[in-house]
Amino acid sequence: MELTVRGVSYHIEIIGQDEAPVIVLLHGFTGSTVTWNRVMRQLKGYKLVAIDLIGHGKTESPFEAERYHMDQQLEDLEAISKALQLTAFALLGYSMGGRTALAYACEYPERVQCLLLESASPGLYVEQERSKRRESDAALASYIREQGIERFVEKWERIPLFESQKSLSESVKQEVRTERLSQSPLGLANSLLGMGTGSQRSYWDCLPTLNMPVLLVTGEGDPKFCSIAREMDKMLPNSQHRIISAGHAIHVEKPVEFATMVEELLIGIIKED
Numbered sequence: 001m002e003l004t005v006r007g008v009s010y011h012i013e014i015i016g017q018d019e020a021p022v023i024v025l026l027h028g029f030t031g032s033t034v035t036w037n038r039v040m041r042q043l044k045g046y047k048l049v050a051i052d053l054i055g056h057g058k059t060e061s062p063f064e065a066e067r068y069h070m071d072q073q074l075e076d077l078e079a080i081s082k083a084l085q086l087t088a089f090a091l092l093g094y095s096m097g098g099r100t101a102l103a104y105a106c107e108y109p110e111r112v113q114c115l116l117l118e119s120a121s122p123g124l125y126v127e128q129e130r131s132k133r134r135e136s137d138a139a140l141a142s143y144i145r146e147q148g149i150e151r152f153v154e155k156w157e158r159i160p161l162f163e164s165q166k167s168l169s170e171s172v173k174q175e176v177r178t179e180r181l182s183q184s185p186l187g188l189a190n191s192l193l194g195m196g197t198g199s200q201r202s203y204w205d206c207l208p209t210l211n212m213p214v215l216l217v218t219g220e221g222d223p224k225f226c227s228i229a230r231e232m233d234k235m236l237p238n239s240q241h242r243i244i245s246a247g248h249a250i251h252v253e254k255p256v257e258f259a260t261m262v263e264e265l266l267i268g269i270i271k272e273d
Contacts, residue, residue, distance in 0.1 A: 002058075005079035008067070011058035012080070015040060016047035021270040022089035023262075024081075025050040026097030028119075028249070030156060030180045030188065032057025035094070039251050042259030046266075049089075051080065053097065054195075055187025063186070068194025070201070074104050081111060090270050092116040092262065094251060096191075099123065099200065106206035113270050114213040116262055119225045119248045122203035122232065133198030141189035152188070153180045164221045164247030176252060207235040214239040215265045217258065219246035240265075 003010050013033040023046050027035045033050035034057070040048050052059035054068050054076065062068070077100070081089075091112050093101030098120020105112040124130045144152045156162075157177070165173065193199065214236050216229040220243050233241040242261055246253040 003080060003083055005076050005083060006072075008054060008062060008076060009060040010054075010076070010080060011052040012084075013050040014047070014084075016045075018047060020045060020047040021266070022047045022049060022086055023266070023270075024086065024089050024091050026053060026091070026093040026101050027056065028095030028097050029191065030056075030153075030183055031094070031097070032179055032182070034175075034179050035249075035252065038255035039259045039262075042256055043263065049084065049086065051077070053100065053191075055191040056183060059187075061184040061187030061190065063190075065190040065193040068190045069199065070100065070103055070195045073100060073195055074107050077104055078108055078111075081108075087111070088113050088270075090114045090116065090266055092118070093120060094118040095120060095248065096195070099197065099203075100195070102206075103200065103203055105210060105212070106203050109210065109212065112212055114215070114265060115210070116215045116217070116265065117229075117232075118217045118250055118258070119219065119222060120216075121197070121225070121228045122207060123197055123200050125202055125204060130198040130202075133196065135198075137192040137196040137198055141192040144185050144189045144192075149181055149183060149185050149188075152185070153177065156180065161222070161248045164219070164253060165249065168253065172252065204235070207232060208237065211237055213265065213269055215261065216241040217250055217261060218243055219248060219250050219253070220244065221247040 001012050025036045032052050036050050054073055055061045091101045098117040105115050218226045218229045229241050233239050244250050244254055251258045
């Protein structure tokens, strides 16, 4: 469905019955609702609400980078929740979508029954780190605008974070590549400028206040995010950290195993056993 909130048209995929427990799914940078297809097929008995974040997939890509700021995205998600009458739900986010999910849980904790974060972080601790990251994100945004989506995707596929994806089947690799190539260059560039890790505020100080169950999932081939998750796990009151034999995009590399872990957490929280 298409839903316009706060002047931006959002693309949303909804599967399942209205009376079923709700899971909201947020993709990562260069992703869309399509990234969750194999996971969603495994999750039975839920109402699944997958959202294309601003500047991604079939959601609108506004011209102004300020409209992509994390605070703006959170207000959009809250407006979507109200429009769809989602009073309480499980919130699942991957990478950029995980940062967004965590930020939403900090701002609207009454909505989030449990939080599932895949390869995610609360942002950067100090302004010096954020400033350096803003510079690198701005350089990458310029590259996207100047070189176009195909050149950017070729560059993006070669970063070490996605090294493990080289072992995926040709069909899955083609699906991932097609999803990336379908993105708007304006949307991706503005997403980096507006809601990149360097642009958002740090949510580390929020972690001790989150009392809902939190599942942190990382891939053993992604040591940076394993380390971040260990630090988060120490600070969260009600969390568990699982490490899977995979890289950064666990839901792509191990969709059945990933969905099974999600299901195990949700049984007894939002779904009766």
